[in-house]
Amino acid sequence: MKAGKFKDILITSLIKVCGYSAIIFVGMIFVFLIKEGSPALIRVPLENFLQLRWYPIEDRFGLLPLIGGSLIVTLGAAIFSIPLGIVSAVYIAEVAPRWAREILKPLVEVLGGLPSVMLGFIGILVIVPALRQALNLPTGLTAFTGALILGGMAIPTIVSVAEDALDAVPKTYREAALAMGATRWQTIWKVTLPAAKSGVLTAVMLGVGRAIGETMTVMMVTGNAAVFPTGFGAIFKPVRTMTATIAAEMGEVASGSTHYHVLFLIGIILFLISLTVNLIAASVVFRQRKRTERILS
Amino acid sequence: MNAFNSDLNEPSPVPMEVKPRALNASMEIVLTDPKIIVEHLSISYSDGTESLKDIYLAIPKNAITVLFGPAGGGKSTLLRTINRLNDLADVVKVQGHVWLDGVDILSPEIDVIKLRRKVGIVFARPVVLPLTIRQNLTYGLELAGQKDRTIHADAVERSLKAAAIWDEVKDRLDEPAVSLSGGQQQRICLARSLVLEPEVILLDEPTSGLDPISTGKVEASLQTLKENYTIVLVPHSVQQAARVADYAAFFLGGELIEYTIGKQIFTNPLDSRTEDYVEGRFG
Ligand SMILES: Nc1ncnc2c1ncn2[C@@H]1O[C@H](COP(=O)(O)OP(=O)(O)OP(=O)(O)O)[C@@H](O)[C@H]1O
Ligand SMILES: [Mg+2]
Numbered sequence: 001m002k003a004g005k006f007k008d009i010l011i012t013s014l015i016k017v018c019g020y021s022a023i024i025f026v027g028m029i030f031v032f033l034i035k036e037g038s039p040a041l042i043r044v045p046l047e048n049f050l051q052l053r054w055y056p057i058e059d060r061f062g063l064l065p066l067i068g069g070s071l072i073v074t075l076g077a078a079i080f081s082i083p084l085g086i087v088s089a090v091y092i093a094e095v096a097p098r099w100a101r102e103i104l105k106p107l108v109e110v111l112g113g114l115p116s117v118m119l120g121f122i123g124i125l126v127i128v129p130a131l132r133q134a135l136n137l138p139t140g141l142t143a144f145t146g147a148l149i150l151g152g153m154a155i156p157t158i159v160s161v162a163e164d165a166l167d168a169v170p171k172t173y174r175e176a177a178l179a180m181g182a183t184r185w186q187t188i189w190k191v192t193l194p195a196a197k198s199g200v201l202t203a204v205m206l207g208v209g210r211a212i213g214e215t216m217t218v219m220m221v222t223g224n225a226a227v228f229p230t231g232f233g234a235i236f237k238p239v240r241t242m243t244a245t246i247a248a249e250m251g252e253v254a255s256g257s258t259h260y261h262v263l264f265l266i267g268i269i270l271f272l273i274s275l276t277v278n279l280i281a282a283s284v285v286f287r288q289r290k291r292t293e294r295i296l297s
Numbered sequence: 298m299n300a301f302n303s304d305l306n307e308p309s310p311v312p313m314e315v316k317p318r319a320l321n322a323s324m325e326i327v328l329t330d331p332k333i334i335v336e337h338l339s340i341s342y343s344d345g346t347e348s349l350k351d352i353y354l355a356i357p358k359n360a361i362t363v364l365f366g367p368a369g370g371g372k373s374t375l376l377r378t379i380n381r382l383n384d385l386a387d388v389v390k391v392q393g394h395v396w397l398d399g400v401d402i403l404s405p406e407i408d409v410i411k412l413r414r415k416v417g418i419v420f421a422r423p424v425v426l427p428l429t430i431r432q433n434l435t436y437g438l439e440l441a442g443q444k445d446r447t448i449h450a451d452a453v454e455r456s457l458k459a460a461a462i463w464d465e466v467k468d469r470l471d472e473p474a475v476s477l478s479g480g481q482q483q484r485i486c487l488a489r490s491l492v493l494e495p496e497v498i499l500l501d502e503p504t505s506g507l508d509p510i511s512t513g514k515v516e517a518s519l520q521t522l523k524e525n526y527t528i529v530l531v532p533h534s535v536q537q538a539a540r541v542a543d544y545a546a547f548f549l550g551g552e553l554i555e556y557t558i559g560k561q562i563f564t565n566p567l568d569s570r571t572e573d574y575v576e577g578r579f580g
Contacts (some may be wrong), residue, residue, distance in 0.1 A: 169383075
């Protein structure tokens with residue numbers, strides 16, 4: 001009895017230590033980011049950040065082309081990966097015959113595990129030349145190429161997580177809808193998908209989150225020209241994302257220089273963007289969860 | 298009913314030469330004008346076991362027919378076959394026919410959506426959709442293409458009254474249905490199946506999660522409903538079966554052991570296995 005109690009306390013405190021250290025690590029990373037990034041705000045006047053040129057050698061630190069580049073690539077990836085991912089998940093979970101499901105589900109998991117560099121290869125060797133020829137562009141290294149490949153990376157994550165969510169919807173919901181005379185599509189659209197909303201949203205956040213943070217592939221296929229994307233045609237021009245900028249320049253910058261601090265500032269901006277996205281998603285999911293808990297209780 | 302029939306080019310005739318296993322003099326009443334005839338129905342799931350074995354059963358109009366027996370007897374399987382909800386399950390073999398008004402509903406040409414509007418079902422656990430009380434009821438109408446608000450309002454009132462819940466919810470129709478008690482939710486589900494004006498109502502242990510008072514209310518509304526509907530009920534206890542059954546069928550291990558009028562089966566069963574179960578010696 002006594003020994004059991006001691007073991008209990010030991011395990012509890014071990015779990016506590018692990019949990020707290022995870023929080024402490026994240027906190028330390030954040031403190032480090034702030035410490036290294038904030039000097040940039042003092043050294044560089046705000047107008048400098050708001051210009052359209054990123055040319056660190058001449059002390060031009062326009063962040064807009066980088067933020068614009070990240071946005072256009074991420075949005076482009078989201079626009080086609082979200083619908084495609086959700087529709088595939090619906091197909092696998094609700095429509096596909098059992099044997100097809102048993103092949104597709106593991107296949108999607110494997111695709112999700114592909115290293116991003118490999119996708120970069122495919123991008124450079126296949127998509128870039130094909131796009132250049134098809135649209136008669138000066139270069140195939142464009143925002144569109146990046147969006148295509150990032151979207152391709154996000155799809156397996158979206159499909160896999162959304163499929164789990166759809167699968168978790170109680171069978172009774174579907175039966176209730178069907179018993180009311182709903183067709184299979186009405187059931188999916190009006191009952192199953194809304195019931196799985198929080199899980200599907202999590203899938204989208206994870207998938208798009210992977211796209212926002214992705215560095216390697218975008219560096220390989222977007223051309224890395226720090227030009228602010230304007231107009232619709234911009235998606236077929238080279239861009240440079242925030243992540244690619246940090247990855248490409250951090251290695252060659254003098255520690256403690258203005259350029260160095262600005263790179264950390266970009267890191268902080270990235271961090272804030274993904275934090276906002278996650279908070280929005282979490283609040284929606286939380287609201288939804290409270291409602292389903294009430295339903296299921 | 299006619300709209301339903303007209304979907305098939307030529308309704309097949311009901312073969313009347315087949316007779317139920319335990320035929321009692323009173324069964325002739327059932328057989329004169331049955332609503333549903335289950336004819337030599339056998340069903341196997343993918344695990345290979347035969348969950349229904351050569352069932353023959355004629356279900357009369359305007360009465361409560363009870364399917365009872367121990368767990369795994371195939372009662373739910375039969376119920377869910379009557380509105381083709383079992384299409385979703387892993388059924389590997391279906392033999393025989395289920396005739397509804399002379400139409401074989403197991404035929405592949407049947408419009409399953411129309412069938413399900415004609416044959417409503419209420420499950421053991423109430424499944425209200427995360428909508429308001431009113432929307433839960435009008436949802437089925439909207440699916441059927443009915444948009445007229447006044448028709449909606451009439452149908453809502455009529456079916457809530459028929460399910461004996463109108464007085465409890467009439468002032469809160471726009472509140473979420475999940476805020477109701479379990480017993481009230483179950484009657485909402487009953488009303489929801491009534492809203493589509495079905496002809497047959499299937500109930501699978503509809504009161505298994507309810508307190509005695511709610512159970513009493515559901516049973517009372519079934520007694521009124523049977524005047525206009527064909528009701529097939531899987532009860533949650535033998536006591537309930539005895540209380541409500543006009544006709545009762547005893548299922549054991551996928552077989553229909555005995556089928557006769559309710560009074561008979563609960564007081565003077567023909568088969569010793571029925572007797573053992575009714576008197577609580579097993580199950
Ligand atoms: N979806 C399914 N897949 C595979 N086997 C099933 C399925 N549904 C039922 N069965 C099997 O069919 C048999 C009959 O089940 P059924 O649910 O019809 O019995 P029941 O009489 O309703 O039992 P209970 O009183 O427990 O509800 C059982 O042996 C069960 O294991
Ligand atoms: Mg059952």
